[in-house]
Amino acid sequence: MASERPAHPLLPFVVRVRRRRREMPDIVSLELEPARPSLWPGFAPGQFTMLYAPGVGEIPVSISGDPADAGRIVQTIRDVGAVSRVLAALQPGDPLGLRGPYGQPWPVDDARGQDVVLIAGGLGLAPLRPAILHLLRARAAYGRLLLLYGARSPADILFRKQLERWRGRFDMYVDVTVDHAGTGWRGPVGTVTKLIEQANFAADVSHAFVCGPEIMMRYSARALQDRGVDPARIYLSMERNMQCAIGQCGHCQLGPEFICKDGPVLSLARLRPRLGRREL
Amino acid sequence: MSTESLRHILAQHPYFEGLDDAHLDLLTGCAKNLRFEQDVYLFHEGEEANDFYLVRHGSIGIEVDVRQQPLTVNSVGPGEVLGWSWLVPPHRWGFHARALELTRALALDGACLRRKCEADTDFASELLKRFAHDIEKRLYRAWLQIADVYGK
Numbered sequence: 245m246a247s248e249r250p251a252h253p254l255l256p257f258v259v260r261v262r263r264r265r266r267e268m269p270d271i272v273s274l275e276l277e278p279a280r281p282s283l284w285p286g287f288a289p290g291q292f293t294m295l296y297a298p299g300v301g302e303i304p305v306s307i308s309g310d311p312a313d314a315g316r317i318v319q320t321i322r323d324v325g326a327v328s329r330v331l332a333a334l335q336p337g338d339p340l341g342l343r344g345p346y347g348q349p350w351p352v353d354d355a356r357g358q359d360v361v362l363i364a365g366g367l368g369l370a371p372l373r374p375a376i377l378h379l380l381r382a383r384a385a386y387g388r389l390l391l392l393y394g395a396r397s398p399a400d401i402l403f404r405k406q407l408e409r410w411r412g413r414f415d416m417y418v419d420v421t422v423d424h425a426g427t428g429w430r431g432p433v434g435t436v437t438k439l440i441e442q443a444n445f446a447a448d449v450s451h452a453f454v455c456g457p458e459i460m461m462r463y464s465a466r467a468l469q470d471r472g473v474d475p476a477r478i479y480l481s482m483e484r485n486m487q488c489a490i491g492q493c494g495h496c497q498l499g500p501e502f503i504c505k506d507g508p509v510l511s512l513a514r515l516r517p518r519l520g521r522r523e524l
Numbered sequence: 525m526s527t528e529s530l531r532h533i534l535a536q537h538p539y540f541e542g543l544d545d546a547h548l549d550l551l552t553g554c555a556k557n558l559r560f561e562q563d564v565y566l567f568h569e570g571e572e573a574n575d576f577y578l579v580r581h582g583s584i585g586i587e588v589d590v591r592q593q594p595l596t597v598n599s600v601g602p603g604e605v606l607g608w609s610w611l612v613p614p615h616r617w618g619f620h621a622r623a624l625e626l627t628r629a630l631a632l633d634g635a636c637l638r639r640k641c642e643a644d645t646d647f648a649s650e651l652l653k654r655f656a657h658d659i660e661k662r663l664y665r666a667w668l669q670i671a672d673v674y675g676k
Contacts, residue, residue, distance in 0.1 A: 366674035396674040423669045425585075425596045427563075430624050433585060433599040435665040442601075457673040463664075 249283060253490050256296045256341030257283045259317065261334045267320065267402055271367065272332045273308060276317040276342065286314045288349035289374035290453075290481060290509045293319065294489050296341030297330040304486040304504070305331075306371035307345060311378055317342070320370035320402075346489045347508050350375040350479060352382075355451035359387040361443065361473075363464050365394045365436055365456025369402045371481050371508075372455045376410070383415055388445050390417045394436030394460065397422050398429045419443070436460065440467040447472035453509075455481040462520050465512050478512040480519075525557040533557075533630060537578050538603040539654060547647050554636035560584075560623035566606070573609030573617045575631040582627025587620040597669070598662070599624060605658060610634025 250257055263275040278284045287293075287307050296302040303325070309318025323332040334340060352375060360379055364372045372391075379389055391410065395401045401420060411418040419439050421432040432439065436456075452468050454461045461480045468478050484496035484503040491505030499518045501507060512519070531552040534540055540551065558577075560566060566577065566584060577584070584606050585596040597619075600606045606629075609617050615634065641648035 394674070396672070400674065423597075423672070423674070427587075427594055427596070427622075429596065430583075431599075432583070432601065433596045435668045437668070438665060442603075459668070459671060460673045463668060 249285075250343075254343070254488065256294070256302075256343045258339050259283075259342045261336050261338045261340070262316070264334065264336055268400065270323045270332075271320060271402065272323075273318055273320045273370075274331070274334060275309070276319065276340075277315075278317070278342070281315060284314070284317060285345070287311055287317075287345035287374070289352060289378050290349035290371060291345040291347045292371070292486075292489075292508060293317070293342050293344030293346065294486075295319065295321075295327075295331055296343070297327050298340065300330045301327040302341070302343075302487075303327045303331070304346075304489065306481075306508075308370040308373045311374045312381060320367070322367055343489060346504060348506065348510070350453050350481075350509050351451070352378050355379075355477075356382075356385045357387065357449075358477075359445040359450040360389050361440075361445050361450055361452040361468070362389075362391045363393075363436060363440065363452060363454045363456070363468075364391070365460040365464075366396065366400070367402060368454075368456030368460075368481070369393055372453060373403065373406075375453055380410075380413075380416070387449065388417065389415065390443055390445055391419075392436055392439040392443060393418070393420045394439070394456070395420065395422050396424075398425050417444070435463070437463050437467040440464060440471065448474075450477065452478045453481075454478065458483070458519075465519070469512075475512040475516060479509050480512060480515060481508045482510060482515070483508065527552055530555045530557065530630065533580065534578070537580070537630075539578060539605050539658075543650060547644075547650055550640045550644065550647055551632065551637075554633040554640070555630050556633075558629050558631050560627045560629070562623055562625050564623050566621040566623065567617050568620050569617055571617050573607065573615045574634050576605060576607035576610050576634060577621075578630040578632065579604050579606065580628045580630065582629075583624045584627055584629075585622050585624045587622055589620075594620065594622075596622075596624075598666075605655075608655060608659065610637070611655065 259276040259278045262277040265273045292306045295305045305319045308320040482503045486496045486504040489504045491502040496503040583601040586598040587594045
């Protein structure tokens with residue numbers, strides 16, 4: 245019921261923390277519940293919301309939950325600044341403001357019938373998680389499904405239990421690499437680009453969704469192109485200084501694109517002229 | 525393992541794809557087949573670097589000691605090569621190498637290969653082209669790791 249939504253696009257509505265899960269010392273996932281279910285229209289994988297910490301400020305946060313579970317809004321936050329510190333410290337029952345969802349999603353429908361290669365780095369697994377859950381729900385509609393994940397160390401692997409469950413499936417390939425490890429780690433050590441070079445997928449009939457630090461996405465995009473994936477089928481989730489989230493304020497502008505409205509998910513074909521350019 | 529089997533493995537290994545028959549024969553003469561149980565060290569930092577390894581199965585971790593503790597900074601798996609120190613004096617390993625799991629590999633005798641490279645510059649060129657390509661790729665990756673891209 246659209247009439248229940250705030251009249252102005254910059255007005256948040258109130259949600260409460262239903263559950264809080266600590267993923268790592270500086271990362272939490274919050275399960276949020278709107279005061280009335282009709283306030284939340286659901287979301288598509290890859291979209292984000294603006295979360296408002298009362299009296300402190302507002303930041304964009306990607307949605308990491310299941311898009312089929314319309315009643316729960318799950319968002320994963322790293323404590324890195326004034327607003328995220330307050331949000332990450334919220335406890336069940338605490339209120340906060342939410343606007344959204346916003347942005348262009350991962351093109352999961354365009355990828356139907358093709359292999360899908362999901363490449364995540366660090367916290368970048370969070371915005372890809374809804375896409376993975378969607379793809380697994382419609383598993384028969386896709387070819388090979390691969391998740392290649394890079395983290396700083398074994399202790400920094402996000403959603404580790406879920407990664408282990410996905411890895412145990414017969415219809416999904418999961419590989420995890422870390423930048424460095426102690427002697428207990430038996431998996432690969434190195435960059436995620438090496439996993440791309442070695443992975444088994446049909447490059448000419450693949451879509452690739454990439455999310456992580458921009459430098460990691462740039463090198464991953466290069467490795468995907470070296471494998472023969474068309475830049476029009478390589479999608480990156482971009483991060484910029486998003487403030488209004490509706491393409492009005494211009495803070496997140498990247499060339500002709502407003503990352504909040506035209507992105508955050510954009511094809512490499514569109515981004516390539518500006519990707520990796522300094523000062524942009 | 526017979527010479528024919530070693531030659532066949534070398535011919536199938538991606539690292540030596542496209543190498544001609546005469547050069548494969550030269551390589552085969554310097555190769556032996558090895559197996560390393562999990563956690564066995566292939567070599568330690570500072571030891572003489574007499575061989576390099578073509579990994580067939582399993583994986584090998586490259587370790588450095590940081591504050592008296594081993595830290596794995598890279599790993600090599602099937603289709604990859606471990607070890608460049610045999611190529612350049614003083615032929616000493618700059619790190620430790622440990623089998624992360626049961627690993628099968630071909631070891632190639634560095635002194636034997638260096639002699640053959642001196643005698644056959646085409647062979648030397650073929651080997652160096654492959655190593656240079658590998659070194660370039662690993663340098664890119666090492667820079668990305670140094671950049672600590674997943675940090676805050």
